[in-house]
Amino acid sequence: TVAVIGKGAFASCEIVELSYQSRAELLADSTVNGPFYLAELYDFTFWEQLEEIPAYLFANTEFLEEKNLTIDMPVGDCAFYTDFSSNQGFGTLVIGESVTYMGKRAFYGRDIGTLSYQAVSAVNGNEDLTEAAFYNCDLGSLSIGEQVETLDGGSFCGIRLLQDTLVIPDSVSKIGSCCFYDPSTNHDWLQVKHLEIGKGLKEL
Secondary structure, eight states, X not given: OOOEEOTTTTTTOEEEEEEXXXXXXXXXXXXXXXXXXXXXXXXXXXXXXXXXXXXXTTTTOEESSOEEEEEOSOBOTTTTOOSOTXXXXXXXXXXXXXXXXXXXXXXXXXXXXEEEEOOSSOEEOOSSGGGOTTTTOEEEEEEEOTTOOEEOTTTTTTOEEEEEEEEEOTTOOEEOTTTTOOOSTTSOSEEEEEEEEOTTOOBO
């Protein structure tokens, strides 16, 4: 059983398929020394019994193909962070009902074709707006599931999205501070023609 994975352990490697099953401690402490830093990765899967996606796991990893991914566990800080616009992101990304934590800059810089956010009441780790989980992400579309109860502060701060209709379902009772804040100079990152806020909202 692997207990520890060192900084940059697989840095700059080319990996066709990765099956990540480890509960090992990652020694990475920044976006430039994650275990797969600058690695080229075609595909990956997570073990069903994995308890969380570790911080910095795929920070600045180059995905060579768009990935469709459903996540049903907490996501660590900078887990999928990238500084490089050439790095592929996600075709479809589903944040499942059982996700309880979204780490700082968890998906920073990744393009996401379709983001389906279904977490019932996830807590965000961001301490300031630029640390939001989806900050600097280009989204093709965003949907919020009808089971979602809370949208924590900064949940979608700093996203780039152009969408005709965005629906906050009746199940949502709380929207946190700066949840959809657009920090751009021209305020043109988030453009929604029709915003529908459901009947269940009690705290804004």
